[in-house]
Amino acid sequence: MPRKKTELAVDSRFHGVVAELASTFDSTGDAVYHVLRESIIRGALAPGEWLRQEAIAEAIGVSRVPVRSALIRLEAEGLLAMHGRRGAQVRMLSVARVNEICRLRVLLESHALKLSMARMTSARIERLRGLAGELDSGIGGAELNEVRDRFYRELYDHDHNPVLVETIEGFRGQVSRPWPNYRLPGATPDRYQDLVALVGDGDLAGADAWVYAHVEKVRGHLHAIAETEEQA
Template identity: 50%
Template sequence: MAQRQSGGAGGGTGGGAPEGSAITGRASFDEVVSRLSSGYRSIGDMVYEVLRQALLSGAFAPGEHLRQEALATAIGVSRLPVRAALLRLDAEGLVEFHPRRGAVVKTLTAEQLVEIYELRDLLETHALRKSMKTMTADRIASLRRNAELLDSEEEGEGFLDVRVRFYRELYDAERNPRLVELIEDLRSSVGRYLLGWRVSGSRSHHGRHTTLVDHVERGDVEKAETALHDHLREVSEGVAKILSGESDREPDSEFPA
């Protein structure tokens, strides 16, 4: 982890993205630059962290070409640390760096999507079974409160916050921290491709969370697992349509994956 010091790096942010660049109009990237462009020991660490956070937060679209010169101007540094950062991000699997063509934001293939949701199904049904063995009345009450919020709330930042609380409680993150961490990592590996999208007229969360809590409260492991499995299958099919361009979903807020 980079040690921080007071003061900026590279002479400030250099303003927003230059007109005509690959990042024109992406206010979220400017926000990341503004938030992270000062306080790092080295310019290289700062540039790497800015680009990494921008990628993880969806500031760049999958398949988007990242122009080193435009990025350097937006951050307020030379091209050298940008190139070095992109090479690091290539090693992490966030971008694909081509010596002659530059860097491109990595996309999610159909095969990778299938693998991710197969792993999620295995891990989440295991977590559910394990958690139900030690379920308490207090946890059921907490789950029901959050389930009712999820089933009545539109997608967006508030929805995502409640969803995190719900699933951490459902899978008993206190007793199973590593298991829940793995599940959340898999969810995030897909979620960053879906920033800005929602499901129009989807039945993906209307009543689903409350029904799942009903099964859990009754101790019906089979029905609880089936409900969870069906949800993950539905979500994976919806995500596949979004990534293939076959969906009629419109940009608005985040898909409840």
């Protein structure tokens, strides 16, 4: 059974995300959404935690209206589950959900790669090389999420395939919460520069195999995390 917590724990980690992001967006709604999303991804809001709109609004310094809108957006992305009057709960990973999301990622990312490589340019390859270098340097936390998103938007050609790329991002976001646990002791991280080299050579089969192996590695690690959450 999912772990249940009575209310939002407004701790230092959550306040840290609020201080970092709340003033960086033009609209209150976007600010609340990004604060909550980053708090879930970074683990400041734990899997299974119940969120009270009043506590969130007070912590961020806004009314309940943008909080409600942000919760609805996060439910649509699969990061939260809404339970009527009981409120919203940070969704826990399950083995079945991890497996399904990763299967869909493989299908969608393989298709996106095929479309993107047909339009690949030398300028995009250079941008991908720079982003891959940053990812391979061992960055972490919010910077890792931001650079990884930019990398995949370039790789899958967001300008020409916006709906496809944003759908992939939605699935990736659902399994980003445990990312700090992804680089497990002894695990060898994949080199993004190897993928860029394959793309630059026009090797669609090789690039597709890299993506498949990468998602499978992610699935394996998340499978272990999900099993731990289900047993807690």
